Amino acid sequence: MSENESIKISTKNVNLYYGENHALKDINLDIKTNKITAFIGPSGCGKSTFLKSLNRMNDLIPGCRITGQFLLDGEDIYVPGVDTNLLRRRIGMVFQKPNPFPMSIYDNIAYGPRVHGIKGKAKLDRIVEESLIGAAVFDEVKDRLHKSALSLSGGQQQRICIARAIAVQPEVILMDEPTSALDPVSTLKIEELMNTLKEKYTVAIVTHNMQQATRISDYTAFFLVGEMVEYAKTEELFSRPQDKRTEDYITGRFG
Amino acid sequence: MEKPVINSLTKKRRRVSDIVLKVLIFTSAAIVVALTLGMIIYIVVKGMEGLSWNFLSTPAFSYPYENYGVLGNIVNTLYLVVITLLVATPIGVGAAIYLTEYAKQGRLTRIIEFTTETLAGIPSIIYGLFGSVFFYNIFKVNYSILTGALTLSIMVLPTIIRTTQEAIKTVPLGYREGSIGLGAPKWHMIRTVVLPSCIDGILTSVILSIGRIVGESAALIFTAGIAADFNFDSIADIFTKVMNQGGSLTVQLYQYAQRGGSEMKYAFSTALVLLITVLIINICAKLVAYRIRKKRSV
Numbered sequence: 001m002s003e004n005e006s007i008k009i010s011t012k013n014v015n016l017y018y019g020e021n022h023a024l025k026d027i028n029l030d031i032k033t034n035k036i037t038a039f040i041g042p043s044g045c046g047k048s049t050f051l052k053s054l055n056r057m058n059d060l061i062p063g064c065r066i067t068g069q070f071l072l073d074g075e076d077i078y079v080p081g082v083d084t085n086l087l088r089r090r091i092g093m094v095f096q097k098p099n100p101f102p103m104s105i106y107d108n109i110a111y112g113p114r115v116h117g118i119k120g121k122a123k124l125d126r127i128v129e130e131s132l133i134g135a136a137v138f139d140e141v142k143d144r145l146h147k148s149a150l151s152l153s154g155g156q157q158q159r160i161c162i163a164r165a166i167a168v169q170p171e172v173i174l175m176d177e178p179t180s181a182l183d184p185v186s187t188l189k190i191e192e193l194m195n196t197l198k199e200k201y202t203v204a205i206v207t208h209n210m211q212q213a214t215r216i217s218d219y220t221a222f223f224l225v226g227e228m229v230e231y232a233k234t235e236e237l238f239s240r241p242q243d244k245r246t247e248d249y250i251t252g253r254f255g
Numbered sequence: 256m257e258k259p260v261i262n263s264l265t266k267k268r269r270r271v272s273d274i275v276l277k278v279l280i281f282t283s284a285a286i287v288v289a290l291t292l293g294m295i296i297y298i299v300v301k302g303m304e305g306l307s308w309n310f311l312s313t314p315a316f317s318y319p320y321e322n323y324g325v326l327g328n329i330v331n332t333l334y335l336v337v338i339t340l341l342v343a344t345p346i347g348v349g350a351a352i353y354l355t356e357y358a359k360q361g362r363l364t365r366i367i368e369f370t371t372e373t374l375a376g377i378p379s380i381i382y383g384l385f386g387s388v389f390f391y392n393i394f395k396v397n398y399s400i401l402t403g404a405l406t407l408s409i410m411v412l413p414t415i416i417r418t419t420q421e422a423i424k425t426v427p428l429g430y431r432e433g434s435i436g437l438g439a440p441k442w443h444m445i446r447t448v449v450l451p452s453c454i455d456g457i458l459t460s461v462i463l464s465i466g467r468i469v470g471e472s473a474a475l476i477f478t479a480g481i482a483a484d485f486n487f488d489s490i491a492d493i494f495t496k497v498m499n500q501g502g503s504l505t506v507q508l509y510q511y512a513q514r515g516g517s518e519m520k521y522a523f524s525t526a527l528v529l530l531i532t533v534l535i536i537n538i539c540a541k542l543v544a545y546r547i548r549k550k551r552s553v
């Protein structure tokens with residue numbers, strides 16, 4: 001990784017414990033700006049845990065303890081005095097299960113901007129439209145913006161959630177298995193969307209689907225029981241894995 | 256003796272016990288329905304006797320003395336319902352939010368929850384006794400609608416807190432994560448995502464509370480008193496009434512029944528008015544709940 005790419009998030013010697021359970025062990029990883037970084041690995045290896053610690057969603061879990069450094073543009077996000085609300089505005093999140101709020105499509109997208117103090121119908125209208133276009137779902141919902149978001153299909157709901165995330169203009173978008181609850185057609189749409197997203201945002205995605213990782217990501221990190229075993233450019237990791245355990249995993253010999 | 260054929264015997268016994276059980280279940284269901292229906296019909300029939308427009312539109316015992324009525328008591332009951340809910344709902348919902356969202360889950364919250372559950376089972380007359388002494392020391396009046404309403408507020412608080420807490424606990428984690436993940440502060444998340452999702456639960460607790468308020472008598476005799484007058488001469492009376500005595504419908508029913516004789520029929524008429532009041536209030540609450548739900552799922 002000698003190329004001159006800027007680093008968006010850098011983690012140094014990160015350890016995370018859920019009570020006694022040592023869930024992340026000494027993770028050192030640099031996430032590159034405007035690239036898609038994929039996290040792969042068997043179930044329970046700590047992918048989601050790592051992803052959530054990037055925007056401090058783990059703060060909500062009692063008994064969760066973290067050591068080490070997380071630097072966003074060089075600034076430590078775990079030091080006292082950091083405003084987690086501002087942090088989460090800069091690092092947004094899309095979850096495994098589509099989770100639109102039980103409100104209208106419009107109110108879902110406008111939720112984040114309103115939280116951060118944006119008022120005025122014209123302004124919000126514009127943000128809603130741009131976000132929906134950005135998430136490639138505008139044409140499908142433009143005639144029903146004021147209908148409940150829960151009336152949409154799963155794939156549409158997930159794109160609404162992506163639109164909701166980009167409506168606050170984050171710098172980084174974290175996605176935890178965003179397509180695992182969706183059918184192949186919806187999955188394809190979201191994968192296509194990712195490619196346009198990375199022009200504006202830095203994306204980190206957890207996926208169980210290795211084909212998906214090779215299709216969409218620039219970098220891939222392989223996790224195994226709390227350790228990050230290998231991290232490289234996606235095509236390198238999949239064609240010339242350096243670690244025996246990575247090779248075993250990607251060739252399907254375990255996991 | 257020959258051994259009986261076990262197979263056919265057990266089969267027969269099972270068939271018999273089946274039928275017996277069915278008959279028993281049917282009988283108990285029939286008893287319940289018959290009792291409820293019978294009671295309602297009885298009250299309607301007996302109550303119609305004394306029920307008239309005059310009965311509804313005059314306060315009890317007003318001059319001339321033959322003029323029996325419940326107007327004052329209907330108004331008192333509405334006062335009690337409104338004031339009690341105005342006091343108890345915000346406090347109850349607030350306490351429920353605190354207990355589920357902010358308090359550190361542990362022994363203390365468990366003790367508080369256990370206490371609220373126990374409070375819900377205390378006989379209402381004890382609330383009345385406590386309320387009359389406690390609020391007398393504050394307001395220095397023996398009986399007042401306010402004293403009654405505050406006593407009832409203490410009484411219905413546990414119901415509101417528990418029901419709201421259960422509703423809050425059923426809000427999907429995904430909604431919370433979605434809101435927090437967008438950078439919303441916790442209170443904003445509670446206000447915009449959690450509370451709207453539990454509006455049904457809160458309304459349920461309010462309906463349950465209305466039932467208890469309208470049906471309560473023991474706690475009110477000590478606190479709100481028995482007056483049945485209806486004096487609204489000026490706008491100010493609407494407010495000063497709160498500090499006056501005011502007997503509810505149930506208390507009035509008790510008085511008519513206690514005197515018995517020719518007044519007994521008015522006890523039944525009051526009972527009928529009470530039934531209809533509860534019915535109307537419940538229908539209104541259901542309508543409100545329905546409209547809120549409809550508005551939310553546009």
Ligand SMILES: Nc1ncnc2c1ncn2[C@@H]1O[C@H](COP(=O)(O)OP(=O)(O)OP(=O)(O)O)[C@@H](O)[C@H]1O
Nearest residue numbers: 018021023041042043044045046047048049050061
């Ligand atoms: N809230 C929690 N409390 C306690 N332990 C947890 C919690 N969440 C995860 N863990 C533990 O941390 C470890 C890593 O879990 P994590 O969810 O990060 O795995 P994952 O790689 O995302 O798995 P999957 O692919 O199944 O989603 C597991 O051992 C899990 O049991």
Ligand SMILES: [Mg+2]
Nearest residue numbers: 047048049176
């Ligand atoms: Mg996971």
